[in-house]
Amino acid sequence: MPEFQETATDDSDVTLDITGVVAGGDGIGRQESGRVVFVTGAMPSERVTIRITDERRDFARGEVDRILTPSPDRVVPPCAFRIAGCGGCEWQHIAPHAQPGFKRDLVVDALRRIARIDEPNVADCVALAPQGYRTTVRVAIDSEGRPAFRKSLSHDLVTVDDCLVAHPTLAAMLCDARWPGAKEAVLRVGARTGEVLVDVKPLPDGFATPTFFHEEAAGRMWQISAGSFFQIRPDGADELARLVVDALAAHQVATVVDLYSGVGLFAGALHERGFDVRAAVEGGRFAAADARVNLEGVCDVIECDVAKWRGIPVDAVVADPSRRGLMTEGVATIERCAPRTVVLVSCDVAALGRDAKLLVAAGFALDHSTPLDLFPHTPHVEVVSTFVRL
Template sequence: MEKEQYRKGALIELSITDLAEKNQCFGRLDNGMAVMVTGMLAVGDRVSAAIKKIRQRYIEATLVEVLIPSGDRVTPECGFFGVCGGCKMMHIAYEVQKELKRKKIIDAMVHIGGFENPQVKPVMGAVAPLHYRNKIEFSFSARRYLMPGELVLEKPLSSPDFALGFHAPGNFEKVLDVDYCYLAPSSMNEVLALTRSFCLERELSAYSTRSNTGYLRNLVIRSSEHRRQLMVNLVTSWHDSELMRSYAEVLSAAMPNQEMTILNNVTTRKNTVALGEEEFLVAGDGFITERLGKLDFNISANSFFQTNSAQTVLLYDEILRVAGLDIGDTVYDLFCGTGTIALYLSDYCRQVIGLEVSESSVADARKNAALNQREHVLFMQVDLNDHRAMVDALQRHDKPRVIVTDPPRAGMHPKALEVMVRIAPEKIVYVSCNPASLARDGSEICKGGYRLTSLQPVDMFPHTSHIESVACFERE
């Protein structure tokens, strides 16, 4: 069939051959026409889809029905799969998920970075692909997202005016009322259930972004795998000390053997960001402590910390392995955040210099250095997008043999990358959460006289499309 004969709304049939970004998949019609299909699918699915748009070089379509399921499919653990946007790969066997993530990196390195046959190692998978998150952020809403089965009912199964869970994909106003999350430990799910009951019994109002009214905004729960501690942060529009004391009493009574700290962050901003303008300590110390390797880290309500503690150790061990540090080395850690990588490397070199733009992150990093008695680790607040400020900061210290960079998802600013390459360390260890950014920046690093010697993916987020990787570039 010629392209001109396709029309919007027409049904087409094809096999899925690859996964794309978000919840899109790729396939071709029998005549070779490329099609992007929206829907939670697996490679090997034979599907029926409805044409949505006809582009110059491909067709956009929406899934109608899976005609023949792929052999890679499994039954998702979660009943909210397909509606909640969190675990978009839970319907695919975990071993296959890892293969798809590795392919995603290879494709980016080849097609974006121009690397020929990049030697990407097999993905380091998670020992526990479920219940691995040490932080979960739930949202309240005065508008509950109705499940597909409820739309045909005369009356919703529960109140449409209250929800505690996750925002429906692409909808910042409605929230899917989730009673259990399979990425969270059981203790977090217990707090979720207790909080929902507490709020409903007292008829507390959920926040509405439309009217900017309502008391309840977010429930953020953090846990320490090493210390078995919990942090419960209820984010509200104002502080009610008596109500918060009652809330703490309910949690403590229901979970008497759980070490817990309880906080109330208060914000008046007209948004859904779980970050308070003011913080009230209700119970406990106000922080929890997690251990990575030999190091302890105090985690406050709004500080950054990797959300999968077990996989973080694997990731940092890989950084340490490819860095190949000597005890006399100076190491630069760019985009150092709260200092976890810098401190993890500090036992194996003479000094580590960490650079970070966020003032609060630098403050946390210095506290973590003091907590672990690492006087030879220095943290500096520097805007790494300002190459002059970056040069001025680094000129005060010895030339590094190794630079570790862990940039944001968008990758490194071209000027920052230029300065890093000009410093000419023997090795650059690039930690990436975005294969496209790694491919683009990696290509520029190689143009500066380096070669890619190792690329190790680490699965920090099973059942999602995200993949972390550690790439090592050595000067030629």
């Protein structure tokens, strides 16, 4: 067990037993009064003293002051910049082997508490390599032109020359790159192609950068513009595509539409496996333009707000909405397609809970969910869920 620094407490400190984790990554416990307290930096099975930082009528928030009984899965954060205050990688104090289990717990809790599904069928979380995986990194630029990350809940900067989770190409840029006069930059790399895209703002004089790059994932090559989203790691895109393809294959569907298609990942992967993809619908201008290139000969690419699309009849819908989820409008579009199977890809567990509740109300039942740990050292988790028409 590693040693942990303990700080002195005072009469305002509260002692809590931490019983679980919640969406966002905080530990949760209850005071003797029954009031729920969300505790940043605490882990299940720990007893801690905390400083209350925010009090409401029904709950409070706090920060760990002293760890009285540490979890056997607690470790010293492996990154010196996290210790120095960097606001990323909020779960570096949790051993990597334990993080997927906690993320599965988050999914189960959201489906039970928000969607009101009593016994959700949730598979073990798929684990991926915990270091050197991020192929997109957003940085601030300090007064000397060096890359920096922001401190947690602050505009203050932590200047860095490395990053535990950044792809090695991007980690080298954090060490060597200088952009005097710039305020921020987005660094992107194709891990399997070696192509680099740097989007610096404001753009320094004489600085030129490509407008798109390529990545290989799920058996295909993808054009990805500076303004387009793509999964944070190609092995994660591989796994997501595999889970989506396997889910539809298990339900023996033939025709599919891909909603919130982005640059076309799922439509392309499904086409490779012999599914009849009828349309990919994407509201983002840059992503739709990329999809037209990536899905040439695969299906029609429809550039419009998914909520406003009229829909077409198909056996199945794949939907990969943004962090806010499908919401009522997205579920209505799915209903207009009259599918018997829906595969939902969620990047926020609370949104998953809300969307599952809406889909159940629309006449679907949750078949199963599979969490995927795309973002080790953070509380974020991707979830692929299959719903079937009752």
